[in-house]
Amino acid sequence: MTAVAEPEPIAPRLRFSTAALVPLAIDLVCIVVFIAMGKEQHGVHRGVGWFFNVWWPLATGLIAGALIARLYAAPDRWPLRLVATVAIAVVVGGPLRTLTGRGMYSVVTLVAFAMLTLLTFAWRLLRVAYPQVRANP
Numbered sequence: 001m002t003a004v005a006e007p008e009p010i011a012p013r014l015r016f017s018t019a020a021l022v023p024l025a026i027d028l029v030c031i032v033v034f035i036a037m038g039k040e041q042h043g044v045h046r047g048v049g050w051f052f053n054v055w056w057p058l059a060t061g062l063i064a065g066a067l068i069a070r071l072y073a074a075p076d077r078w079p080l081r082l083v084a085t086v087a088i089a090v091v092v093g094g095p096l097r098t099l100t101g102r103g104m105y106s107v108v109t110l111v112a113f114a115m116l117t118l119l120t121f122a123w124r125l126l127r128v129a130y131p132q133v134r135a136n137p
Contacts, residue, residue, distance in 0.1 A: 020072030023124075027066075030119035031058045034112065057096035058112065061089035082124070086116045 035054050039045070065088030066072055069081045090113045094105045 017072070023072060024063075024066065026123055027062060027120055028059055030116060030123065031055055031062065033119060034058075034115045037115070038111075053100040057093040057100065058089055058116070060096055061092035062086070062116075064092050065089040078124070079121070082120055083117060086113060086120060089116065 032055065035051060035058075039051070062085065065085035068088055069084040071078070071081045071085045074081065090109055093112070094109060098104050
């Protein structure tokens with residue numbers, strides 16, 4: 001008689017949780033902070049329409065990147081997933097910028113990658129460090 005092998009158990013597929021909405025919102029606020037910093041640095045004062053035209057390509061790219069990298073669905077290797085998400089956000093945001101009449105890629109691409117990586121890492125590190133600092137006065 002031949003033994004029948006048991007099928008390998010299939011790992012449950014990770015699903016999007018509503019708990020991920022808070023980190024997503026904070027990441028989108030990081031884009032707002034990045035744009036506000038650039039606006040002040042370059043003396044641009046063109047109103048809400050200009051702000052939205054700069055924000056939506058990056059926000060769309062961030063959401064696409066987060067879905068591809070599974071940033072909010074899989075807690076393992078979050079630093080790698082975060083860098084991948086920001087890289088995808090900037091790469092996807094470039095072509096979307098052309099829809100608003102601006103150039104596809106420029107030095108802004110590198111600045112956006114660096115600043116968004118810094119901002120999105122910073123709030124996550126603060127979230128981890130704050131309880132530890134509070135626990136050890």
